[in-house]
Amino acid sequence: MRPGITGLEDEAITIIREVAACFERPVILFSGGKDSVVMLHVAVRAFAPARLPFAVMHVDTGHNFPEVIDFRDRCLAGLGLNLTVASVQAAIDAGKVADAPSRNPLQTVALLDAIAENKFDAVLGGARRDEERARAKERVFSHRDTFGQWDPKNQRPELWNIYNTSHKQGEHFRVFPLSNWTELDIWTFIKEHDIELPSIYFAHKRRVFKRGGMLMADTEFLRPDTGEDVFEEMVRFRTVGDATCTAAISSTAVGIDDVLAETAVARVTERGATRADDKISEAGMEDRKRQGYF
Amino acid sequence: MRQLRFATVGSVDDGKSTLIGRLLYDSKSIFEDQLEHVEAVSKRRGDDYVDLSLLTDGLRAEREQGITIDVAHRYFATPKRSFVIMDCPGHVQYTRNMVTGTSTADLAIILIDARHGVVEQTRRHSILTSLLGVPHLVVCVNKMDLVDYSEDRFNEIRNDFEDFASRLQLRDVTFLPISALKGDNVVERSDDLKWFEGPTLLHHLENVYTASDDNKIDVRFPVQYVIRPRTAEHHDYRGYAGTVAGGVLRVGDEIVVLPSGLSSTITGIDSADGSLEEAVPGSAVTILLADDLSVTRGDMICRPNNRPRVLQDHDAMVCWLDSNAQLNPAKLYTLKHTTRSTRAKIGEVRYVLDISDLHRKTPEGPLSMNDIARVTVHTAEPLLRDDYEHNRVTGSFILVDESTGATAAAGMLLPPRE
Numbered sequence A: 001m002r003p004g005i006t007g008l009e010d011e012a013i014t015i016i017r018e019v020a021a022c023f024e025r026p027v028i029l030f031s032g033g034k035d036s037v038v039m040l041h042v043a044v045r046a047f048a049p050a051r052l053p054f055a056v057m058h059v060d061t062g063h064n065f066p067e068v069i070d071f072r073d074r075c076l077a078g079l080g081l082n083l084t085v086a087s088v089q090a091a092i093d094a095g096k097v098a099d100a101p102s103r104n105p106l107q108t109v110a111l112l113d114a115i116a117e118n119k120f121d122a123v124l125g126g127a128r129r130d131e132e133r134a135r136a137k138e139r140v141f142s143h144r145d146t147f148g149q150w151d152p153k154n155q156r157p158e159l160w161n162i163y164n165t166s167h168k169q170g171e172h173f174r175v176f177p178l179s180n181w182t183e184l185d186i187w188t189f190i191k192e193h194d195i196e197l198p199s200i201y202f203a204h205k206r207r208v209f210k211r212g213g214m215l216m217a218d219t220e221f222l223r224p225d226t227g228e229d230v231f232e233e234m235v236r237f238r239t240v241g242d243a244t245c246t247a248a249i250s251s252t253a254v255g256i257d258d259v260l261a262e263t264a265v266a267r268v269t270e271r272g273a274t275r276a277d278d279k280i281s282e283a284g285m286e287d288r289k290r291q292g293y294f
Numbered sequence B: 001m002r003q004l005r006f007a008t009v010g011s012v013d014d015g016k017s018t019l020i021g022r023l024l025y026d027s028k029s030i031f032e033d034q035l036e037h038v039e040a041v042s043k044r045r046g047d048d049y050v051d052l053s054l055l056t057d058g059l060r061a062e063r064e065q066g067i068t069i070d071v072a073h074r075y076f077a078t079p080k081r082s083f084v085i086m087d088c089p090g091h092v093q094y095t096r097n098m099v100t101g102t103s104t105a106d107l108a109i110i111l112i113d114a115r116h117g118v119v120e121q122t123r124r125h126s127i128l129t130s131l132l133g134v135p136h137l138v139v140c141v142n143k144m145d146l147v148d149y150s151e152d153r154f155n156e157i158r159n160d161f162e163d164f165a166s167r168l169q170l171r172d173v174t175f176l177p178i179s180a181l182k183g184d185n186v187v188e189r190s191d192d193l194k195w196f197e198g199p200t201l202l203h204h205l206e207n208v209y210t211a212s213d214d215n216k217i218d219v220r221f222p223v224q225y226v227i228r229p230r231t232a233e234h235h236d237y238r239g240y241a242g243t244v245a246g247g248v249l250r251v252g253d254e255i256v257v258l259p260s261g262l263s264s265t266i267t268g269i270d271s272a273d274g275s276l277e278e279a280v281p282g283s284a285v286t287i288l289l290a291d292d293l294s295v296t297r298g299d300m301i302c303r304p305n306n307r308p309r310v311l312q313d314h315d316a317m318v319c320w321l322d323s324n325a326q327l328n329p330a331k332l333y334t335l336k337h338t339t340r341s342t343r344a345k346i347g348e349v350r351y352v353l354d355i356s357d358l359h360r361k362t363p364e365g366p367l368s369m370n371d372i373a374r375v376t377v378h379t380a381e382p383l384l385r386d387d388y389e390h391n392r393v394t395g396s397f398i399l400v401d402e403s404t405g406a407t408a409a410a411g412m413l414l415p416p417r418e
Ligand SMILES: Nc1nc2c(ncn2[C@@H]2O[C@H](COP(=O)(O)OP(=O)(O)OP(=O)(O)O)[C@@H](O)[C@H]2O)c(=O)[nH]1
Pocket: B010, B011, B012, B013, B014, B015, B016, B017, B018, B019, B053, B066, B067, B068, B069, B088, B089, B090, B091, B111, B142, B143, B144, B145, B146, B178, B179, B180, B181, B182
């Protein structure tokens, strides 16, 4: 293995090409968040000069930061790729799920529906094992039954770099090419390859309010309750997700080098610092993943 | 220093997860929110102390049962070195997950509870570590706090282990007394272990020299995927994508493609970062050839005078992993070896290893979960293969049960019998 970020990219490319070789209808998830941007770039690089042989899909909660959607569309246009949108709003409108204050868990329904409808058999996600304790247990090629469920007690062994991709009709795989990357690796790659990201990853002035010890953006999707004062602050986002449950952090990191420096000395994990919904229960992520979440 | 990938192994409850927690905690590699979470859970359960194993035992079932079920991956770095940790389960039922975590390790830490000494799982995990070719082993005699930090007890266990391990192919073994719970000799030295003159565990991990186990001599390039753009601009482009499994490929090299045996010359090596002059092991690249040959996934590019063996009958050591199905000698399995999948049948089970004394036993019934056996395998198509001891990539395979999709067994190829 080559050292550092080059070795991690070698591994990711190997995984991505294995998907192209072993599956009929792969799809790569793309939200405009940093991990999915890096994954998409690596995937495009894996097949150059040929085109990316995968569909690209965004599971859209409808509660977005406009900068991110803007970037998403611009980024894909630049790469000449088409986007499939799996819409949570559409699932709500069709009566498949009831709307909730946080639409984060509702994404599972939209995702599984889109997988079934498009007969996707491999779904590439940008999740990393360093993000969260249930993710730390996940295989690179992770089998899902016909209900899209993950069974963490019965994962297939995964030895060396030989991936068992066997699946029956209706089952699918979640594949995580960035499994072994850390947050710092992601930023290192972004810097090295001069990759554009949504502007909200860098420090900017924003109207925010405090909730549960976190800085929430004042948006049309999330308004302060009485007693929650709105103030202006220099902030940036460490993760980008549903606007109702993704918090900002206080930061003056306006450029990539500042962000790298901040990441290197961070004392709180990115989910701990920014995800309101993960604080709720001891196994929140595991439970969502069992049901088919990313 | 090269990054170190290490796995913790050994019997259930011997303290693997606690040790990883301690290592992360004492080296200040834990994030505040992770620590708060672990403290809160420990407090809620009424533990006397903060249970550091909760840092890696992240699944609901693991916390309910107080054991590790599947491998947790953790990443950390000290100023000297960066590490990837695979915290493996000790329970015999989850040996398949221990094998998963250990198959790519540079080093294994095997824990032994100082009260219990060497037990069956210690032996099983040591055998697997040796079979998988993990180059370095650290034997940590743990829970020294429960045996009054006795030097005699440490030496006794050390002798027992050496006795047993002398029959294994373990190249580099180091013994350390520790207490994962109290933190003795993990990151910091301990007053209670004054008699011990060796290094702390972290010091050892930071300094152990690991040559890469890449084989830099024998060129092996399994073709994974053919890149054909079918665009006006790149109309004639046909590249063979894959990851170098051994040796160094250079532009201008003469090569042969197996199994066809057709030869050509490398005219270009494309990579994500543009054209390269050479590609070293592990590189994910695309090879361009001078001639228009028919090359597909599963073929292998190598040098004319240094080829893997092309065989349909193989000798191998296998670990049976499937908990739901035993080996069915009448059945065809899918065998996956590098980028080639073919159907395979197990011929003869020559012997099964007795875990207690490493003796070769005649099998009593069909191979079942956790059996380690020497077998013969017949494949429908030839494998382009090396011995596992020479190349971990071209010497390993898995067997997939076609009816369930389960990974039934992991195999390591042995030198063919002449
Ligand atoms: N007294 C003492 N107890 C320890 C020590 N190390 C671990 N323990 C305790 O031993 C028990 C098992 O520890 P774990 O770390 O979960 O063991 P494990 O080896 O990870 O177990 P599995 O992963 O299930 O195989 C826990 O109650 C620990 O607190 C030690 O050095 N001294």
